[in-house]
Amino acid sequence: MEPIIRFENVHYTYPGDELESLCGVSLAIEKGSFVAVLGHNGSGKSTLAKHMNAILVPDEGRVLIEGVDTADEERLLDVRRRVGMVFQNPDNQIVANVVEDDVAFAPENLGVEPAEIRRRVDASLRLVGMYDFRMHAPHLLSGGQKQRVAIAGVIAMQPEIIVLDEPTAMLDPQGRHEVVSTAFSLCRARGMTVVYITHHMDECIDADRLIVMSNGRVAADGTPAEVFANTALMEREGLDVPETVRLLQELRAAGVRLEGEPLAVEPCAELIAQALLKRSRK
């Protein structure tokens, strides 16, 4: 199947910068998958995200969204409608004084019929669980709620891809949980392709695929279990590894035989319990 997002040897340098922010990134992202991108500050992960809906255009190489080149000015709106972007600061992406007016902003820009806009706004707000707040003023909502409004505002364009650029960086644990589970449900229940950029490794555990960015290059790419198993790389990148991975590794080093690589806490506990049970029987 043709991947929905394709990066072909993309190079990009910010104007005025000496160093390249992306140096030869090639990627292919499958339709309907949940891809997490991890990396420390300045690793190029946000730059990567901004290439996905033509906010930035590669200096060299190209980015294809469903076969459409993002450098093609004629199809700019087409690309942006297909790829919805949610940014870090919820305050700086909400444009209206009332929640429902903000969600209507993108379809209004696209020239959608008023009745259809109404329908999309209501559907999007229900999808993120913010329908009851449709008449509220955005500045009175919590961070997690604002970010969900921002997600609804993007869904109203009916995109195939949603790119979230560190959507939880400014939120408290409660808000982080709200946003992460909304992002997952969009992918799992709606079949949207989600690219989730973060520096919280625990938000990536359930992703289909995990990409680690470092100095403008892809440092690791695989399932979360595969990537986290490479603790040496993760440490070199200054990134945390889930506690479960660390625990299993230390147990193995101590001579306990364990099969599999569970990342979540409960399956991991289960695995250890079984191993201990086997041991005590012997």
Added chain:
Amino acid sequence: MLKDITLGQYFPGDTVVHRLDPRTKILLVVVYIVALFQAEGWIGYALVTLVTLLCTALSRIRLRSMFKGVRPMLFIIALTALLNIFYTTGTPIRPGWIVTWEGLARAVQMMLRIVLLISGTFLLTYTTSPIALTDGLELLLNPLKKLRVPVHEMTIMMSMALRFIPTLISETDKIMSAQKARGADFETGSLTRRAKALLPILVPLFVSAFKRADELAVAMESRCYHGGEGRTRMKQLRMERRDCIALILGGIFLALMIALKSLCL
């Protein structure tokens, strides 16, 4: 303390005044201001005051909220009154005094005029949401687009500014607290000293406002914003019968005021 600013404040409600089309309300305010400046003599002022009070009652806005809007202008109102008292020629209250009966009357009328002017315009912003207001303004000014006046750009800038007022106010509060925590003093000292003390607030505020503007522009672009061309609206404005009635009443009011003025002259 900064939260008390009533600039562009909107009191949601469901009265006739609230339900009027914003275009009607903007036109009526223009009519009202023109009518106010036609007021001549006590009957004229009484009539305008009556109309203002009637509209306020219809909108269920409390008089106290109205006075809150007038309060920041008290100094100017008082100054105007004083000037009028002392600089109007006529029959002195007592022989030899500068203060004249005409001056006193004029002072009261001028005060009334300013208070009514403020109240009338505040009635518009109190009963119309900022979005509806900018939408109405854009539609009213639409013909100017033919003259290459950037109407859409102006109104979207206005609604963005209104959207960010609360955000910037809470940010200012935050910066002030941060500076106070480090020993900054905003309350004492001479006027120039206090003005200088504001500098450490304004600089970070401006820096962050520019950063916000930048991020907002990127966020708007990625939501397919490309100017006013081909844009639709979720909420369509429609002129109803009540709008026609309101406009006719406004017209009658204006005609009455003009007639009254020519009678007085």
